[in-house]
Amino acid sequence: MVRESTPIVFEEPGPTRRFVVIGSRAKSSAAFKLHALWDSGGRMDILVRCIRAALLVSGGVRRNTLLDLLLLGPGEAPLALRLDGRSIRGLRPDEYRNARLLQHALGARHPGAGPEMVAAGIQAAPMDLEALAREPRGNLFVLGREGIDMRSVCWQGDATFVLGDDRGIDPDHAKVLERCGAVTVSLGPVDLHTEDAITIVHNELDRTS
Ligand SMILES: C[S@@+](CC[C@H](N)C(=O)[O-])C[C@H]1O[C@@H](n2cnc3c(N)ncnc32)[C@H](O)[C@@H]1O
Numbered sequence: 106m107v108r109e110s111t112p113i114v115f116e117e118p119g120p121t122r123r124f125v126v127i128g129s130r131a132k133s134s135a136a137f138k139l140h141a142l143w144d145s146g147g148r149m150d151i152l153v154r155c156i157r158a159a160l161l162v163s164g165g166v167r168r169n170t171l172l173d174l175l176l177l178g179p180g181e182a183p184l185a186l187r188l189d190g191r192s193i194r195g196l197r198p199d200e201y202r203n204a205r206l207l208q209h210a211l212g213a214r215h216p217g218a219g220p221e222m223v224a225a226g227i228q229a230a231p232m233d234l235e236a237l238a239r240e241p242r243g244n245l246f247v248l249g250r251e252g253i254d255m256r257s258v259c260w261q262g263d264a265t266f267v268l269g270d271d272r273g274i275d276p277d278h279a280k281v282l283e284r285c286g287a288v289t290v291s292l293g294p295v296d297l298h299t300e301d302a303i304t305i306v307h308n309e310l311d312r313t314s
Pocket residue numbers: 247248249250251267268269270271272273274290291292293294295296297298299302
């Protein structure tokens with residue numbers, strides 16, 4: 106039998122893990138080409154790969170995870186798309202279909218509207234980084250090579266992790282995060298791709314909880 110969508114796993118979800126990915130020039134509208142996510146999407150390819158890393162495991166969805174994609178490129182920036190592991194539907198491991206899901210969600214948004222559900226488990230909201238960082242979702246961390254070793258942190262309760270795209274986190278955003286009390290945590294000395302950093306965070310937390 107062919108499954109329509111990936112089943113939800115982790116019935117006892119435990120603390121919430123939230124990832125905020127800053128798409129420094131990612132389109133904040135549906136006006137991008139699915140076969141040219143890199144250029145027409147403003148590196149939307151990175152954000153699409155983050156969907157798989159944040160929300161999917163082999164054979165299921167991480168129910169305990171929220172992924173906030175902060176779209177700062179042309180369209181209606183700043184726009185935050187929240188993908189919620191508890192209720193999202195139709196995720197697949199392949200990039201093309203998840204990009205299509207994002208595009209449909211962006212296309213369903215009413216221009217100028219406030220927060221609205223644009224697909225099952227996907228909310229769009231006109232929010233900037235500060236608004237996202239100030240949401241009460243447990244401790245706030247920013248992922249950066251120069252931070253304290255993630256393995257030296259005692260993990261308890263909900264946590265939010267902020268990551269940059271290929272351009273990293275610009276100084277203005279770094280200041281905002283500092284103002285919001287973010288602690289920088291490092292995954293080691295190597296500069297990783299954003300989606301790989303997410304996978305490692307999940308893995309470290311999977312092993313400690
Ligand atoms: C491709 S990297 C950005 C590289 C960019 N040249 C820079 O200097 O930040 C994307 C994001 O992954 C996270 N990241 C990459 N390597 C990391 C590491 N070793 N420890 C913690 N976070 C890391 C950071 O949030 C970074 O902004």
